[in-house]
Amino acid sequence: MDVAEAAVPSPVTAPAEQRVPTVIADDVHIIYKVMAGGSKGTAATAFSRLIKRQQRPTVREVHAVRGVTFTAYKGDAIGLIGRNGSGKSTLLRAVAGLLPPASGSVYTNGQPSLLGVNAAMMNDLSGDRNIVLGCLAMGMSPAEIEQKYDEIVDFADIGEFIDLPMRTYSSGMGARLRFAIASAKTHDILLVDEALATGDANFRVKSEQKIKDLRDEAGTVFLVSHSLETVIDTCNRAIWLDKGTIKMDGEAKEVVDAYLAETTKKR
């Protein structure tokens, strides 16, 4: 049997030669550039500034990820945890290749797929049309889509809403459908951003099981979540981000415990 197909190797204890790297982040820095407006004023003063080309808005930099280095392996399910604004979503988007690092590099062995609660769907199209579009966008063939279609509808479990335009969905229903579509395919590297938190308790249990299955099917899963319980239940490893840097990287329960100890200490 292929080593990579064996039981999930622990990122902490498995011998280095048994692990297959899928994502390597090497001293990654992500800087957002934001236009910061100058002093406030009336429309007339703004117009005058425009004409005279004075006081152009300054570009402000937000250094969201600061020198992050880690290696993720096949079979890893990694929870990204940390306070609001610590850089979790930014790091996820960098792994997805959506944000170019200002310095450092992200190397991936396989195709990363980002499943965010804001993943683009066509709001005016019905759920079933979006299933077809979403699957095509993931590179599935029409035959594969036909084969997986019922499974996706069953998993999303949104009843007759499947025939209605997505703009009529609640945020939880939209998230269920997105998750059902994304998880219909085996991903090399699946990136999940808080999608589970928007589902109800029943869906959370189903989606946690799905993440475990995806992980067992040999991919690597990254999960950004504020639900520490979900991270412990779903992930074998956690990375704790603090102000854009890695504060701790290791076995999920240990990292969550350390994070909880620090947040409760600060109260």
Ligand SMILES: Nc1ncnc2c1ncn2[C@@H]1O[C@H](COP(=O)(O)OP(=O)(O)OP(=O)(O)O)[C@@H](O)[C@H]1O
């Ligand atoms: N598009 C953007 N433009 C400018 N700054 C941004 C942008 N997106 C995020 N930031 C900033 O980058 C930093 C990290 O944000 P990020 O969303 O990655 O954090 P997070 O850990 O995912 O937060 P949360 O838990 O609240 O979702 C924050 O200071 C945020 O204000």
